[in-house]
Amino acid sequence: MFDDDAASRSAGIELLEADDGRAVARMRITPEMVNGHKIAHGGYVFLLADTTFACACNSHGPVTVAAGAEISFVASARLGDELLATAEERTRYGRNGIYDVTVRRGDEVIAEFRGRSRTISR
DSSP: OGGGOHHHHHTTOEEEEEETTEEEEEEEOOGGGBOTTSSBOHHHHHHHHHHHHHHHHTTTSSOEEEEEEEEEEOSOOOTTOEEEEEEEEEEEETTEEEEEEEEEETTEEEEEEEEEEEEOOO
């Protein structure tokens, strides 16, 4: 799935691992990702978290999509920062799942994301 994700790859997101309901990805903040306040645009931080969530919930095999998500921005990311997102499955029930993603710059938490997934039939 990630190999065909042009949006995530165009943002420079690298998938480091994805297996058994867990995923890790990283992204460096580039000049194109910085807003008028000279901090990373929240949409890019969300994109990193959402991509990592997608890789975690699709690691089980069936096609799974987001049913909803929310993010809390804890600290600002800045130009040149390397962000690391770690997604962990909290629960799966029926065709649904809940995943938490923490985005960090080193040891500092930048954002907390919670995604709700839904397995679909194709």
